Amino acid sequence: RTTKFLKDYAPPEYLIKDVALDVSLAPKGARVSSRLTIEPSAGTVAGTPLVLDGEALTLESIALNGQELEAGRYTLSPGKLTIANPPVGSFTLDIVTRCDPEANLELSGLYLSNGTYCTQCEPEGFRRITYFIDRPDVLATYTVRIEADRKTVPVLLSNGNPVDAGEIEGTGRHYAIWHDPHPKPSYLFALVGGNLASIHDTFTTASGREVALGIYVEPGKEDRCEWAMESLKRAMRWDEERFGLEYDLDVFNIVAVSDFNMGAMENKGLNIFNDKLVLARPDTASDADYTSIESVIAHEYFHNWTGNRVTCRDWFQLCLKEGLTVFRDQEFTDDVRMGPVMRILTARLLKARQFPEDAGPLAHPVRPASYIEINNFYTATVYEKGAELCRMLQTLIGKDAFRQGIALYFERNDGTAATVEDFVSAMADASGRDLTQFMRWYTQSGTPEIACSLDYDPHAKKARLKVSQVVPPTPGQTSKEPMHIPLKVGLIGANGDELPLKLNGEAVPGGLLEVTEREQVFEFENIPAPPTPSILRDFSAPVRVTSSLKPEQIEFLMIHDADPFNRWQAAQTYATDLIASAARDGLDLGPVSGHQAGRLAQALEPTLRDETLAPTYRAETLKLPSESDIARELGRNVDTDAILAARETLRKTLSEAMAATLSEIYEATATDEDFSPDPDSAGRRALRNAALDLMTATGTQEAIDRAMRHYRNATNMTDSIMALSVLSHIPSDECDEALDDFYTRWQDDPLVLDKWFAVQARAGRPDSVATVNRLLGHSKFSLKNPNRVRALIGSFAMGNPSGFNRADGAGYKFLAEQALKIDGFNPHVAARLLGAFESWKTLEPRRQAHAKKALEGLASAELSTDAYEIVTKTLG
Ligand code: DPP
Numbered sequence: 001r002t003t004k005f006l007k008d009y010a011p012p013e014y015l016i017k018d019v020a021l022d023v024s025l026a027p028k029g030a031r032v033s034s035r036l037t038i039e040p041s042a043g044t045v046a047g048t049p050l051v052l053d054g055e056a057l058t059l060e061s062i063a064l065n066g067q068e069l070e071a072g073r074y075t076l077s078p079g080k081l082t083i084a085n086p087p088v089g090s091f092t093l094d095i096v097t098r099c100d101p102e103a104n105l106e107l108s109g110l111y112l113s114n115g116t117y118c119t120q121c122e123p124e125g126f127r128r129i130t131y132f133i134d135r136p137d138v139l140a141t142y143t144v145r146i147e148a149d150r151k152t153v154p155v156l157l158s159n160g161n162p163v164d165a166g167e168i169e170g171t172g173r174h175y176a177i178w179h180d181p182h183p184k185p186s187y188l189f190a191l192v193g194g195n196l197a198s199i200h201d202t203f204t205t206a207s208g209r210e211v212a213l214g215i216y217v218e219p220g221k222e223d224r225c226e227w228a229m230e231s232l233k234r235a236m237r238w239d240e241e242r243f244g245l246e247y248d249l250d251v252f253n254i255v256a257v258s259d260f261n262m263g264a265m266e267n268k269g270l271n272i273f274n275d276k277l278v279l280a281r282p283d284t285a286s287d288a289d290y291t292s293i294e295s296v297i298a299h300e301y302f303h304n305w306t307g308n309r310v311t312c313r314d315w316f317q318l319c320l321k322e323g324l325t326v327f328r329d330q331e332f333t334d335d336v337r338m339g340p341v342m343r344i345l346t347a348r349l350l351k352a353r354q355f356p357e358d359a360g361p362l363a364h365p366v367r368p369a370s371y372i373e374i375n376n377f378y379t380a381t382v383y384e385k386g387a388e389l390c391r392m393l394q395t396l397i398g399k400d401a402f403r404q405g406i407a408l409y410f411e412r413n414d415g416t417a418a419t420v421e422d423f424v425s426a427m428a429d430a431s432g433r434d435l436t437q438f439m440r441w442y443t444q445s446g447t448p449e450i451a452c453s454l455d456y457d458p459h460a461k462k463a464r465l466k467v468s469q470v471v472p473p474t475p476g477q478t479s480k481e482p483m484h485i486p487l488k489v490g491l492i493g494a495n496g497d498e499l500p501l502k503l504n505g506e507a508v509p510g511g512l513l514e515v516t517e518r519e520q521v522f523e524f525e526n527i528p529a530p531p532t533p534s535i536l537r538d539f540s541a542p543v544r545v546t547s548s549l550k551p552e553q554i555e556f557l558m559i560h561d562a563d564p565f566n567r568w569q570a571a572q573t574y575a576t577d578l579i580a581s582a583a584r585d586g587l588d589l590g591p592v593s594g595h596q597a598g599r600l601a602q603a604l605e606p607t608l609r610d611e612t613l614a615p616t617y618r619a620e621t622l623k624l625p626s627e628s629d630i631a632r633e634l635g636r637n638v639d640t641d642a643i644l645a646a647r648e649t650l651r652k653t654l655s656e657a658m659a660a661t662l663s664e665i666y667e668a669t670a671t672d673e674d675f676s677p678d679p680d681s682a683g684r685r686a687l688r689n690a691a692l693d694l695m696t697a698t699g700t701q702e703a704i705d706r707a708m709r710h711y712r713n714a715t716n717m718t719d720s721i722m723a724l725s726v727l728s729h730i731p732s733d734e735c736d737e738a739l740d741d742f743y744t745r746w747q748d749d750p751l752v753l754d755k756w757f758a759v760q761a762r763a764g765r766p767d768s769v770a771t772v773n774r775l776l777g778h779s780k781f782s783l784k785n786p787n788r789v790r791a792l793i794g795s796f797a798m799g800n801p802s803g804f805n806r807a808d809g810a811g812y813k814f815l816a817e818q819a820l821k822i823d824g825f826n827p828h829v830a831a832r833l834l835g836a837f838e839s840w841k842t843l844e845p846r847r848q849a850h851a852k853k854a855l856e857g858l859a860s861a862e863l864s865t866d867a868y869e870i871v872t873k874t875l876g
């Protein structure tokens with residue numbers, strides 16, 4: 001268990017230029033023959049030992065330049081194969097190993113998913129397939145021959161273009177040969193063998209090349225692939241139009257498998273997906289599923305340039321490909337689907353997942369300086385905050401310069417393994433801007449806190465905006481330097497009009513201020529009367545803002561702010577303040593002010609009734625801040641029961657105050673048209689379902705009956721799962737009936753059944769710990785399938801704050817026990833689940849004590865490196 005440091009980076013001593021793999025697939029013991037063409041790096045001293053990585057492999061033979069190596073010429077140690085004295089200059093190694101796909105429950109390397117052979121090599125899985133210099137700055141060309149039983153494994157796929165295929169006479173076996181001309185790191189290697197069905201299409205690139213597209217799935221699921229294929233083609237076109245980036249092979253294949261640790265993987269020319277992010281049909285997938293499929297298909301496709309053509313020098317640079325690619329997929333979804341709502345969804349996710357990480361014991365910079373297990377750093381900070389950094393760069397230098405910066409980045413780094421510095425310097429050079437201070441965003445962890453106050457000088461007709469920033473201390477970083485923050489602002493006059501902004505006689509384009517000091521004053525001229533400030537428009541930086549706005553001013557912004565993000569944010573802030581102040585004093589539950597709730601309802605009405613606004617936007621306005629949003633706002637002494645109670649009280653009050661509006665919306669958005677996933681139709685369903693959700697907060701029989709009718713009349717998964725979710729929070733016969741009905745209908749459909757598990761795990765009911773314990777014993781539950789584990793255990797730990805944080809510690813005990821079991825065979829999934837403890841230090845003392853006990857229990861158990869790092873760092 002050693003800590004690795006970025007500062008210790010040293011280039012590889014040997015390079016592998018070419019790989020020829022021959023993989024013979026059989027359930028017990030796949031045989032892998034590899035021929036590696038190796039050469040020393042410039043400057044490597046003759047005789048430097050060659051060290052290859054390898055795990056869970058059985059070595060059969062090894063030959064150097066065609067000569068079998070005797071036992072004394074190499075040594076095997078845990079995780080390594082060392083050749084003490086390799087020849088000078090370039091040489092070849094032939095290595096034959098065996099691995100056991102069936103026994104591979106870690107789902108890293110070569111494994112079997114429901115009978116399909118597949119691979120996952122990022123970050124360090126290739127060493128579980130063959131001995132290799134398994135690091136991202138070793139780039140090689142690959143030729144892969146795969147051989148398997150023809151009948152049971154008819155489909156054989158690998159990276160690049162198909163070269164040859166055929167029968168092996170008299171054996172019942174066949175083979176396929178693939179060649180990938182683009183040098184790539186080993187983590188982008190992939191291989192698939194299985195009995196798979198497929199759908200096919202073509203895409204003609206901007207320069208007129210035809211690319212064959214294929215999506216491979218379990219037989220019988222072909223009718224659920226169309227959306228993924230359309231999404232892929234949209235993404236390919238978009239990347240050409242927005243960034244001038246074309247696809248570069250003759251084929252692009254996607255394979256969907258049901259056992260997968262992550263969401264999906266961008267292997268060159270052969271993306272492998274968790275089937276949850278491929279398969280969709282109106283009756284099986286919700287609008288949310290359609291949206292994530294579209295965005296993850298795009299994300300993995302976009303990696304072909306940002307990640308594959310230019311890869312990462314080392315794993316500390318993970319954000320170089322992930323932050324940038326998330327930013328690209330967000331821009332895509334914004335363009336093709338969500339519009340202004342996209343920023344709301346993105347900010348919501350960032351605040352829900354990344355802010356707590358940045359404020360807790362697991363905080364780390366977007367580019368971490370150290371890690372024990374790299375698998376633990378596929379985090380919201382690296383991904384989501386990493387994407388915000390790209391967005392801030394674009395905001396600071398402008399969209400055109402950003403596109404030129406991307407072009408320059410590829411011009412300079414194509415075919416190489418690069419660093420964050422390479423990326424930022426391309427942006428600096430393309431824009432002529434000095435981005436030295438901006439680099440702190442990559443190295444300083446913690447969410448900057450911005451405080452703003454506005455003074456008005458009636459004589460000078462000036463409005464002075466005072467902005468100060470503090471980056472809070474985080475583990476290992478006690479003092480911080482000020483950041484370079486793009487802060488978009490507006491000033492709104494008493495009649496709701498936007499006031500033109502002028503600083504030192506100059507207009508302020510886009511209201512964009514650059515905050516670079518700990519404290520700065522911006523003096524706006526020609527302001528006729530005291531304005532209301534709108535701060536951090538468009539969520540222009542991943543920061544927390546405190547401003548001294550009065551409730552009337554927030555109401556004013558809810559109605560008048562021209563920035564859609566801040567208009568939404570104002571409503572969230574108003575509701576958050578109400579719930580948080582009622583829940584603040586821990587066990588002493590205060591009432592939600594009925595008067596203020598009434599004013600909130602009134603201020604919401606204009607947006608809800610504005611037919612010119614996209615229905616999705618109106619739906620987002622109707623959604624109250626989550627229990628976790630409130631917990632984050634409180635920040636200390638958190639009592640999750642008090643939060644749940646206060647939030648429910650507000651929901652009930654709003655539901656009564658807005659009854660007429662809600663029911664009008666509910667009726668007006670009803671339709672008998674066939675399901676279509678287009679943004680307008682999805683938005684209408686979202687608005688209708690948000691109305692249903694709030695209407696059901698009264699908990700009356702009438703509300704339950706309405707939800708039950710919604711369930712019965714549903715003609716698509718979006719509506720059925722919403723009805724089920726709404727019902728699941730209120731114990732009733734109707735709820736049980738709907739759950740039974742759903743189960744009966746979908747028991748043999750794993751992805752839909754996951755929803756059934758998840759809905760019950762998330763229900764904020766006093767009996768939720770008993771429920772999840774009971775479901776553990778359900779015949780359809782399995783700890784081995786990551787999707788099922790995340791549906792039941794993950795949904796409970798991350799999506800049911802009052803259940804997981806039950807005052808007697810039963811929720812913590814449940815998670816600790818299950819995570820420990822899973823850790824025995826799949827450390828990656830176990831460590832992820834344990835992330836649910838990240839905010840334990842913000843809890844009230846009793847819950848804290850229980851959480852600590854659960855964590856200490858884990859710390860004293862035998863843990864994987866993955867879980868060990870999370871548990872010990874979380875304990876702090
Ligand atoms: N598959 C993961 C992603 O695309 C890791 N690269 O983000």
Ligand code: ZN
Nearest residue numbers: 299303322325
């Ligand atoms: Zn990615």
